[in-house]
Amino acid sequence: MTVTSNAPKIISLDADGLTYRIEQFGEMLHACVHDGASIGFIEPFVMEEAVAFWRDRIVPALRGGKRSLFVALDDDRVVGTVQLDYDTMPNQRHRGDISKLMVRPDCRRRGIARILMMAAEDRARELGRSLLTLDTRTGDSAETLYASLGFVRAGVIPEYARDPFSEKLSATTVMFKHLSV
Template identity: 60%
Template sequence: MRSEIATAIRMLSPDDVQERISELGALLHACVHAGASINFVLPFGAHEAEAFWREIVVPGVAAGGRIVLVAERDGHIVGSVQLGIDTPPNQPHRAEVNKLMVHPDMRRRGIARSLMAAIEQEARRCGRSLLTLDTRTGDSAEPLYATLGYRTVGVIPGYCRDPFVDRLDSTTIMFKPL
């Protein structure tokens, strides 16, 4: 039987992200190695995972264009999601959900659902009324998003490289009015 330790969701400041680079990098590394299609392919080292947080995420959070939420259990990061709010002037009502990750050992415990509920709340707080996202077609996240009210716009074939094998995977584009 799984231990039901409470999950705490919290927003990270740029300093928080920087201080927890190693832990965030380990989460990203584990998710990619478990097959997550979140922009990276194998081989993918821990230093590359940490570099993503340091070089892409920290500056985005510091500039105010990116929000990072983490799920913590017993003080350890077990999941994360990001919200891109750096939209063009004609899209101030929209935000993009990115990089929903739950550590492979912690899946199927409601963490992804909790992170999505929290990121939607943050989007509303920022005055956003439309969320968009993309997910690899057929991934386990696709039906999760559908149960959360996201609607499929379409599928783009050959959108991204598979993390494990030399092939191109399709992506499903989804949206949700808030």
């Protein structure tokens, strides 16, 4: 993939870096949920809940050293993120989980999700992880993205998660990718 000069900068943040930018992360999460992203939250979803997610769940996970957080910055504005969770049981030290890939709705279709995923894969390789897993709402554009990155569909779980705007239950597609380390 060719990355143009106007591509956002991808960096890894620790707990302090996330705390410094926590309002921007909250704004991005809030915007994504209000745009219909199935990333664990439902309406009504207020900004305080978005900030609390990062503060109460992700900051401690980063402090624990078992998760990596990647962020796409466009002129110092948080426009995308993905996490690599490698807090696995002893018999699963060869794998990691991709979670919470999101790109601000006004910044989509620029390849940001793809370069974030590449950063997470590179980190997994550095850690000696040879298998990545993830799940995504069945039929979402993210499913196509993951397939284009080499993720393979393992199966579909029906009625897995509630739609952000209604009582409808959506299926999730579980995917995996083998990495060369």
